[in-house]
Amino acid sequence: MESIYGDHLPEMNKVMSCLEDSVTEIRGQLKKKYGSDPVEHCLARIKSEESMREKCRRREIPENEDSALNVLTDAIGLRVICAFVEDVYTICDDLKALSYAEVVKEKDYIRHAKPNGYRSYHMILKVSGGKLGLSRDYFAEFQLRTISMDTWAALEHHLKYKKNPSGNTELLIRELKRCADELAATDMSMQTLRNMIYRDELPE
Numbered sequence: 008m009e010s011i012y013g014d015h016l017p018e019m020n021k022v023m024s025c026l027e028d029s030v031t032e033i034r035g036q037l038k039k040k041y042g043s044d045p046v047e048h049c050l051a052r053i054k055s056e057e058s059m060r061e062k063c064r065r066r067e068i069p070e071n072e073d074s075a076l077n078v079l080t081d082a083i084g085l086r087v088i089c090a091f092v093e094d095v096y097t098i099c100d101d102l103k104a105l106s107y108a109e110v111v112k113e114k115d116y117i118r119h120a121k122p123n124g125y126r127s128y129h130m131i132l133k134v135s136g137g138k139l140g141l142s143r144d145y146f147a148e149f150q151l152r153t154i155s156m157d158t159w160a161a162l163e164h165h166l167k168y169k170k171n172p173s174g175n176t177e178l179l180i181r182e183l184k185r186c187a188d189e190l191a192a193t194d195m196s197m198q199t200l201r202n203m204i205y206r207d208e209l210p211e
Contacts, residue, residue, distance in 0.1 A: 120191070130151070
């Protein structure tokens with residue numbers, strides 16, 4: 008079966024590597040400026056053929072190259088996990104300033120959490136193929152979140168696909184939301200503590 012990405016996989020890998028390099032450069036600059044690396048880790052992937060085809064079916068769109076590269080915008084994905092909430096927004100600002108890409112869509116699920124408690128900052132970048140010597144432009148999705156947000160999302164993902172023999176779906180939803188809110192409160196407390204430490208280190 009022909010790839011849903013056509014013959015674009017080599018260029019997609021180049022775009023992903025370029026974005027990873029940019030994140031690494033941003034991390035280095037911020038570490039030099041503030042004395043610590045704001046990013047715990049960064050993961051990058053190209054959505055598998057199976058996952059992309061399944062998403063096309065779910066959206067009821069053709070399973071072809073146009074859908075994968077022009078209609079859907081997450082064939083290339085990067086997840087940046089930060090220690091503190093403010094770091095998420097700092098990294099976002101630096102990504103927006105990249106010379107070879109532009110933001111086409113963003114959703115702040117940190118300040119405006121989803122009803123189930125999910126928190127993260129989503130950003131779709133359109134990478135200029137012309138500026139990178141490629142045959143076309145490509146979309147890439149960034150998800151930026153704190154360690155706490157990432158932990159909750161991973162656990163919620165596992166629970167979502169488990170059977171619930173007790174049938175207490177509403178209770179589970181409430182408890183997941185409560186856990187998300189508690190972790191968010193911890194994020195805010197940790198951010199306050201860091202701000203206090205930085206403030207105390209400033210010269211009088």
